[in-house]
Amino acid sequence: MAGTHAFLSASSAHRWLNCTAAPSFEAQFPKTTSAYADEGTLAHSICEIYAKRKFGVNLDRKKINAELAKLKRAEYYDPEMLETATTYVEYLVEKAMSFPNSPYVVQEIKVDFSDYVPQGFGTCDCVMIGDGKLHITDYKHGKGVKVEAVGNPQMRLYALGALKHFGAIFGDTIKTVSMGICQPRISEYPSEEEMTVDELRAWGESIKPLADAAYNGRGEYHSGAWCKFCRGKAQCKARADANSALADFKDFITPDKVAPEIAKLPQEARAALGVPNMLTDEEIGSLLKQGAELVKWYSDLQEYALGAILEGKTVPGFKVVAGKSARAFSDEAKVFELLRNVGYTDEQLMEHKPKTLAGLEKVIGKKQFGALLSDYIIKPMGKPTLVDESDKREPYNAAAADFAGVT
Numbered sequence: 001m002a003g004t005h006a007f008l009s010a011s012s013a014h015r016w017l018n019c020t021a022a023p024s025f026e027a028q029f030p031k032t033t034s035a036y037a038d039e040g041t042l043a044h045s046i047c048e049i050y051a052k053r054k055f056g057v058n059l060d061r062k063k064i065n066a067e068l069a070k071l072k073r074a075e076y077y078d079p080e081m082l083e084t085a086t087t088y089v090e091y092l093v094e095k096a097m098s099f100p101n102s103p104y105v106v107q108e109i110k111v112d113f114s115d116y117v118p119q120g121f122g123t124c125d126c127v128m129i130g131d132g133k134l135h136i137t138d139y140k141h142g143k144g145v146k147v148e149a150v151g152n153p154q155m156r157l158y159a160l161g162a163l164k165h166f167g168a169i170f171g172d173t174i175k176t177v178s179m180g181i182c183q184p185r186i187s188e189y190p191s192e193e194e195m196t197v198d199e200l201r202a203w204g205e206s207i208k209p210l211a212d213a214a215y216n217g218r219g220e221y222h223s224g225a226w227c228k229f230c231r232g233k234a235q236c237k238a239r240a241d242a243n244s245a246l247a248d249f250k251d252f253i254t255p256d257k258v259a260p261e262i263a264k265l266p267q268e269a270r271a272a273l274g275v276p277n278m279l280t281d282e283e284i285g286s287l288l289k290q291g292a293e294l295v296k297w298y299s300d301l302q303e304y305a306l307g308a309i310l311e312g313k314t315v316p317g318f319k320v321v322a323g324k325s326a327r328a329f330s331d332e333a334k335v336f337e338l339l340r341n342v343g344y345t346d347e348q349l350m351e352h353k354p355k356t357l358a359g360l361e362k363v364i365g366k367k368q369f370g371a372l373l374s375d376y377i378i379k380p381m382g383k384p385t386l387v388d389e390s391d392k393r394e395p396y397n398a399a400a401a402d403f404a405g406v407t
């Protein structure tokens with residue numbers, strides 16, 4: 001989970017497989033860490049302890065409990081981490097029980113996938129092997145974006161590394177590989193993929209040329225959704241070129257239906273030729289798709305420029321100002337003391353509000369919360385939200401929304 005990263009890390013494989021130039025380009029930008037990353041590392045360490053307590057043998061319980069107590073004093077500790085670690089271990093138990101015979105279970109195994117990716121290595125959170133099957137689990141603490149296991153190159157590289165690692169013991173008895181991503185803060189259902197060892201190895205062979213190009217600095221730039229975590233995303237010229245080309249809307253409107261010369265004509269001339277002046281729904285769909293990356297890129301540019309100006313650099317045409325702020329009391333306790341002294345009652349000064357569902361769940365604990373309150377929990381359908389058609393959620397159903405929560 002923690003530790004140094006390879007030049008072509010498994011966690012960034014989605015990026016370097018799509019943009020083979022990225023690793024060399026990124027190398028010139030310093031590696032940074034964030035509170036989210038530190039929080040994730042801490043949550044991983046707690047998961048590791050919970051998993052050891054469940055599956056370990058001959059454990060020094062005293063030592064393990066002392067380690068846990070130390071983690072609970074860490075800066076980013078949140079009691080929610082104990083719940084997510086419990087969910088992680090519950091998933092591991094469920095997986096272990098799905099094997100016909102008790103599997104061999106091991107935590108935190110450093111694996112080497114350099115047969116496919118130069119100098120590639122990484123750490124598997126948990127590996128289970130038995131009855132011809134190898135299962136690896138990866139815990140993710142993030143709650144922003146759901147990470148899917150299907151087609152996930154990070155998981156496949158870990159699986160290739162795990163196959164190599166345990167090949168000496170299990171030989172070629174392992175025929176299938178399954179991979180599970182447990183991301184309890186975003187979904188109670190882990191995402192999984194299963195494939196044969198032959199399929200996995202064929203995939204590994206297929207990415208070798210890309211890994212080689214990325215490693216040797218012979219890669220090609222290709223921008224897309226994978227730019228999101230690239231350290232050079234704001235200053236990358238290739239990404240800028242791709243996105244600034246999108247600003248020319250004329251290239252994207254009615255390309256299939258109207259000749260470019262007609263598309264460029266003023267509206268009156270188009271109308272005279274019987275070409276509609278309104279965007280069709282097809283055109284709007286096409287513009288929305290092309291514009292999605294443009295919006296993300298623009299926001300990355302803004303973030304970069306803000307940081308650069310705060311560091312004392314000049315970004316022509318821009319400056320940094322203080323944003324809007326709301327009035328606040330400098331000393332809240334003193335304010336209330338003063339108001340009480342002049343005769344205001346607590347009834348006038350205080351609000352007594354029930355906690356939110358999530359707040360109560362935090363106080364009561366997930367299990368007890370479910371046991372006591374499951375009959376009272378409804379899940380109204382969310383507001384209609386426009387997403388890309390590749391999104392895995394079911395399409396919005398207005399009729400079902402009308403009856404959501406009605407029993």
Ligand code: SF4
Pocket residue numbers: 015019021022025026221222223224226227230231232233234236237238239
């Ligand atoms: S920003 Fe995107 S296109 Fe540029 S190097 Fe990074 S991943 Fe490649």
